[in-house]
Amino acid sequence: MWKRFQSMQAQGACATPCWRVAYAPAAPRFAPSKEKPMRASRMNLATLREDPADAEIASHRLLVRAGFIAKSGSGLYLYGPLMHRSLDKARRVIAEEISRTGALEITMPILQEQALWERSGRWATYQASRTMLTVKDRGDMVFGLAPTAEEVVTDYASQVVSSYRQLPVCFFQQHTKFRDEIRPRFGLMRVKEFIMMDAYSFHDSEASLGETYESMRVAYLRAFTRLGLEAFAVEADTGAIGGSGSHEFMVAAAVGEDAIIFQNESGYGANVERASGRIPAAPAWAGAPAASTLVHTPGVGSIADVMAFLNANGFAGVTAQHGLKCVLFAAKTAAAEHLVAAFVRGDRDVNEVKFTNTVTRLLGEAGPVLTLRPMHPDEVRACTGAEPGYAGPGAGLKVAFAVVDSQLKGVGPLVAGANRTDHHLVGFVLERDAQVPLQWDDIVRTVAGDACPRSGKPLNEKRGIEVGHIFKLGTKYSAAMKAEYMDKDGSRRPFIMGCYGIGSSRVVAAAVEQHHDADGIVWPLSLAPYQVVVVPAGKPGDAAIEQAAQGLYRDLQAAGIEVILDDRDAKPGVKFKDWDLIGIPLRIVAGKAIAQAQVEFKPRGGAVELVPVAEAAARATAWVRDGLARLAAAADAVR
RNA sequence: CGGGGCGUAGCGCAGUUUGGUAGCGCGUCUGACUGGGGGUCAGAAGGUCGCAGGUUCAAAUCCUGUCGCCCCGACCA
Incomplete structure (x- = not known):
């Protein structure tokens, strides 16, 4: 039946198609016409009066209710006729703006050979974090379903670009991408399969990369502006892609999955994963002991409980800001698991992304860290000789690295865990009393109210939806994969690379998130079906x-x-x-x-x-x- | 992966505690009325109650298993 329907359509043979009996449409109000079929009676409108039960956020709710998308499975959506038109518009605008920078549109395969990914060393990373879906062919050959295409395009460039005279060059595509999401959610926002524009540039100098990076930044903002989206760029962590620098493009939205730290006057903006800020100084602690003193603190493991106990037992004036919080992690690399400790001020949290980067740096050749997890209670006991809650950098701490937040340098005295159950060290000074080698780095989670690294003014925090990302990759992939060109002086050099992505389908959802009211979607003209x-x-x-x-x-x-x-x-x-x-x-x-x-x-x-x-x-x-x-x-x- | 919740008509839900002929609203179909913000009336179609076992005279309901979906978490000891 379906085949027949298609062939009839193809022949254009249907003033009164026979399938109308099976799929009876609403009776047209006017006489049939030969005009282009933009008649509502023929558009298969499928609006829902009630919200779908599983939709939480506006874009999900409205796109389903208005009939743009239909769920096909968890994290899998079918784009209906209306969505198809809107998505097509988003794709066109994005393609136009990327092309405008001189980038060349191509199409890459979705199936990517494991062997290719092993050449870049990224297969292990993606397997460890389980972000890549894989399939096997009949000969048990394993393929990844494209999450991005650095390996494929780098391999391509090494085939077709041989001389510095061909540089710079940038290739891009808009194609289906896959992520093995732990938990798909929020409609089109977090799905297993989506449409992404990905571009990759190749250069013979950092300066050339810088130029393309900048033109991409402008192209992105131009595209988002044309699509009626209010988006802004923030500094970002490079994550699994790797590289030396990157910016994310965010659409401000309360339902956004990313936290953004920003300062309007100075223009500073960064994903919280990367953001830095100066922590306001702790109040003076009058009556702190002059030397590190072992204090019996029975049954109080958490910072708040310890401070309350100390306040009630002869240490007035000590607060969480005088605590030394210790968080113990197991950092897994391809080869081993390393036990590591992170120390931040008692009223603060560890930024796990920054901390992961620190451990990766400390490990050097033994890295990178693929996953970071909190230690299990047994591991904590083995590392500290105490129940969880009493870890500190004094005697008895057995970890590969003890990393202390840089902002604790010269700060003290503090209250630290004593690596002994029910005991703390009061009046602890890191530089004087630590019994393990300390590594200093920025590992604290920045919060609103901290001082802006540029202006010193208080930082703010808001949430955003990531719709685009640009990276300076450098030679990470080209060096690993021996993708080289011949330079002026006759030497072979690896390409210097950049890569750039826009979530085309996510852009459409973000637009709904930003443009809707109680009655439904309010499309920007450029995205309306x-x-x-x-x-x-x-x-x-x-x-x-x-x-x-x-x-x-x-x-x-x-x-x-x-x-x-x-x-x-x-x-x-x-x-x-x-x-x-x-x-x-x-x-x-x-x-x-x-x-x-x-x-x-x-x-x-x-x-x-x-x-x-x-x-x-x-x-x-x-x-x-x-x-x-x-x-x-x-x-x-x-x- | 841990915790919680839910699978009953196209959609949204009740019924499960206490086993006894499958229900409601919306939508769909037919007819009539109506014609400026999801209208009214009359009639109709549509469900092996996720799936598989089991208990029972009898299972949507109780038991076991399984699959799927949703939410929270995967965090500071």
Whole structure:
């Protein structure tokens, strides 16, 4: 049946298709026509009156309710006809802006050989963190399903780029990507399969990489601006991709999965995984012991309990800010597991991303750290000789590295765990009393209120959705994979590389997150599946209304506007609800005012205005063109 | 991977405690009315109650197993 349906469509043989019996559509209100089928009665609109039970956030809820997407499995979505159009628009704008930098569009395979990934050394990393889905062919050959394509494109570059004269060059694609998500959630935000634009640039100098990196930054902001998204760049950790520097592009949203630390005046912005800030000094601790003193602190393991106990037992004035928090981790590398300790001020938390990077650096050749986990209680006992809760950098701590947050340098005295159950060392001075070698590094989690590293002013925190990421990779992949070019002086050198990604499908969801109201989606013009909907509202058979509506529909189509005619035999209220939910930017209603030769203009989220029928098509066309032009102008203003 | 919750009609849910003929709202279909914010009336279709075992005269309901989905966590001892 389906095949037959397709072949009939292909032959264009269907004024009254026979399958209509099986898939009976809503009866069209007007006589059938040969016009392009942008008639609501033929669009298979599938709006839901109620929210889907499993949708939590606005974009998920509304995209499902309005019929843009349908769940196919956990973390797997089918893009319906409306979503297909909106996604296509996002992809086009992104492709245009990336192409504008001179990048060349290509298509890479989704199946990637394990052997290729082993050449870069990344197979182990991705297996350890289990972020890559794999499949086997009949000969038990293992393939990864593309999470990104550094290996593939680096291999390609080594085949097709041989001379410095060909550099710089940048390749990009927009293709399906896969992640073995631990827990897919939030609709399109965190899924197993999605569409991503990924670009890779090749250079013969850091300066050249810097230029492309900058032009990508601008291209990203231009693309997001054209798509009506308010996005901004922040400093980011390089994560599993690796490299020397990177920025993430964030869309501010309360439901965002990333925390961003920022300071408006200085322009500082960073993902909390990377952010630094100066911690306000602790209040003076009057009456601190002059020497490290062992104090019996029965049954109090947590910082808060220890301080409360000390306050009540002869140490007034000591607070959590005078505590030395010790967090014990097991850091796993490809070859081994290393037990490590992280120390931060008592009222603060360890930033595990920064700490992981520190341990990786300390391990050198023995690294990198693939995963970091808190020690189990048994491991804690083995490391400290005490129950959990009493670890400190004094005698008895057995770890590979004891890393102390740099901001504790010269700070003290402190209260530290004594590596003995029910005991703490009060009046502990790190530089004087530590019995293990200390490594100093920035490992503390920055919070709102800390001082901005640029301006010293207080930092703020908000949440964001990551829609794009740019990296300076350097020679990490090209060196490992021996991807080299011939330089001016005749020597062979590995490419200096950059890589750049935009979550095309996530961008669409982020746009809904940023643009919706109680009635539904409010699409930016550039992302709306259709630009205008013409709604005849009145009794069927009202010739004046129907003629006006059909005339407008034809005129707008002729003008190249993406217009829908709502020819369904439904009450006006139903139609209005549907288009509000779907989020069409401009609604034109031919109804009551037709007696005065007027129609209603209503931008989504705006007010109704009466417009003479004779001018309506021209007005609507201008409205759409102006709206798009405004977005384009905003993009041109990006610096 | 740990904890919690849920699988009953296309969607949203009740019924499970206390076993006894499968229910409600929305949607869908037919007809009539209605025609500016998900309207009204009449009629109809649609479910092997996730799946597999078991207990029982009798299982959506009790027991065992299994699959799937959702939420929280995977964190400072």
